[in-house]
Amino acid sequence: MHEMSLAQSIMELVTAEAEAAGARRVNRIELEVGTLAGVMVDSLRFCLEAAGRETVAAGAELAIHEIAAIGRCPVCGAMESMAGLIASCPRCGQYLVLENGRELRVVSITVDE
Amino acid sequence: MCDSCGCDHGPGGVTIALPGGRPAAVAEDHQHGKTLRVEQEVLGKNNHLAARNREWFRAHNILALNLVSSPGSGKTTILEQTIRRLSGAIPVAVIEGDQQTLLDAERIDATGVPVVQVNTGAGCHLDAGMVHRALHALTPPDHSLLLIENVGNLVCPAMFDLGEAAKAVIISVTEGEDKPLKYPAMFAAARLCLINKIDLLPHLDFSVERCLEYARRANPDLTFFILSARTGDGMDGWLTWLHDAVRPAA
Numbered sequence: 001m002h003e004m005s006l007a008q009s010i011m012e013l014v015t016a017e018a019e020a021a022g023a024r025r026v027n028r029i030e031l032e033v034g035t036l037a038g039v040m041v042d043s044l045r046f047c048l049e050a051a052g053r054e055t056v057a058a059g060a061e062l063a064i065h066e067i068a069a070i071g072r073c074p075v076c077g078a079m080e081s082m083a084g085l086i087a088s089c090p091r092c093g094q095y096l097v098l099e100n101g102r103e104l105r106v107v108s109i110t111v112d113e
Numbered sequence: 114m115c116d117s118c119g120c121d122h123g124p125g126g127v128t129i130a131l132p133g134g135r136p137a138a139v140a141e142d143h144q145h146g147k148t149l150r151v152e153q154e155v156l157g158k159n160n161h162l163a164a165r166n167r168e169w170f171r172a173h174n175i176l177a178l179n180l181v182s183s184p185g186s187g188k189t190t191i192l193e194q195t196i197r198r199l200s201g202a203i204p205v206a207v208i209e210g211d212q213q214t215l216l217d218a219e220r221i222d223a224t225g226v227p228v229v230q231v232n233t234g235a236g237c238h239l240d241a242g243m244v245h246r247a248l249h250a251l252t253p254p255d256h257s258l259l260l261i262e263n264v265g266n267l268v269c270p271a272m273f274d275l276g277e278a279a280k281a282v283i284i285s286v287t288e289g290e291d292k293p294l295k296y297p298a299m300f301a302a303a304r305l306c307l308i309n310k311i312d313l314l315p316h317l318d319f320s321v322e323r324c325l326e327y328a329r330r331a332n333p334d335l336t337f338f339i340l341s342a343r344t345g346d347g348m349d350g351w352l353t354w355l356h357d358a359v360r361p362a363a
Contacts, residue, residue: 002237002269009155017151027146031155038272038298085297086330095330106151113147 003039006104007047011055013106018056023111026057030108034101036069036085057109069101159273162241166248166276170259176359177259179239179275181299182283183292184265187309189217191283191342192260196224198345198352199258203359206253208261210239217262227251238269241276256362258355267296278358279304286310286317290324293331300331305338307351312341 010031018026029048033039041064052058069082073089074097080089087096154160170177180188189209196205207228209217218230229251231243244261253259261277263270271280282303284292287310293300300306306328308321321339328335338354340347 002272005236005238005240006155009158012158013151013153013155017149021147021149023147025146028148036298038268085301086294095333104155106153106155108148108150108152110146110148 003043004047004051006039007044007051010048010106011051011057014057014060014109015055017109018111021111023056023113025112026060026109027112028061028063028110029057029106030063030065030110032065032067032103032105032107034067034069034103036082036098036101037104038102039104041066060109065107067100067103070099071096071101072099073097156272156274159241162245163274163276166241166244167278169248170276170278173253173255174360174362175253175255175257175259176355177261177275177277178305179261179263179270179277179280180283181263181267181270181280181303182265182285183267183288186265186283186285186288187342188262188265188283189220191307191309191340192262193220193224194342194345194348195260195352195355196221196226198348199355203355204254204257206251206257206259208239208244208247208251208259210243210262210264212236212264227253233264237264237266238273239263239275240273244275256360258359267292267299271299271302281305281307283307283309284324286313286319286321286324290319290321291327293324293328297331300328300335303332303335305354306335308337308339309342311339311346312344
């Protein structure tokens with residue numbers, strides 16, 4: 001359940017940004033989460049709602065964009081989608097090297113002016 | 114008209130329509146206000162603290178290893194036997210991570226090396242901030258080996274850099290040879306892999322060869338040590354690696 005500590009880190013980031021902007025309320029939090037980031041999105045949502053209580057971001061809408069995992073074949077250079085961390089190139093059989101899919105980022109927040 | 118995004122959500126009487134009178138689709142979840150770009154990594158703060166730990170280890174010539182595994186793989190026994198067999202040739206200090214109890218710290222204390230216990234409470238992993246605070250309590254000597262025993266968990270600790278030189282993932286032969294396929298993130302994050310409890314192999318169907326092959330699928334660059342901390346079988350290779358990795362005082 002590392003989602004709870006990730007949710008707390010996200011809320012720390014969000015409340016610090018809101019405070020720096022002098023915002024009274026955060027209406028929306030936009031996140032990017034790679035499908036191989038090791039994060040369960042449903043669990044993260046649940047934890048963000050809990051971690052946001054009694055903060056300026058309480059009840060904020062959560063816009064979570066999932067980034068598909070893509071790996072590169074070290075032999076033929078093909079870019080293939082990866083369902084797990086261990087996946088091989090359908091042409092060469094070589095193990096793919098992950099290029100995208102481990103993102104875990106706060107992209108933006110929308111605040112009351 | 115909305116000042117920040119230019120959309121029309123003005124006073125009553127205003128409608129939004131497409132040619133022909135079809136109602137325009139207006140996003141239900143559209144939020145008004147000012148959107149601020151943040152573009153920050155969620156793990157950024159942990160990674161920053163980990164970088165500070167790593168710099169401190171470098172300045173003091175301390176080799177820090179982050180030992181990760183499932184509960185019950187024999188991490189603490191490996192630590193005890195490593196410390197006893199090094200018998201002071203390299204100064205060792207230990208940070209123990211568990212959700213609760215001082216039991217592991219008491220076992221390490223009995224070996225005579227400095228140790229602190231971090232209890233994470235509900236937490237499922239150590240983070241760089243916890244290690245930083247533990248270092249203040251521990252003050253390991255320069256030119257030493259720092260062994261950090263993470264919370265027993267093959268999932269969460271993979272995400273959290275502590276500032277270590279390397280993660281060492283430990284798997285015991287009673288766990289089944291397919292662990293690297295089931296939990297590839299940890300094997301991908303590690304540089305060292307210890308296969309423990311090989312004294313039990315005659316009683317099990319565990320194939321060391323298959324386990325090595327599965328682990329290499331997750332990470333072809335792993336360095337392996339196949340050993341039994343209980344009998345000492347295979348411990349020499351691990352101790353030699355440690356001797357070579359800890360640079361002596363200049």
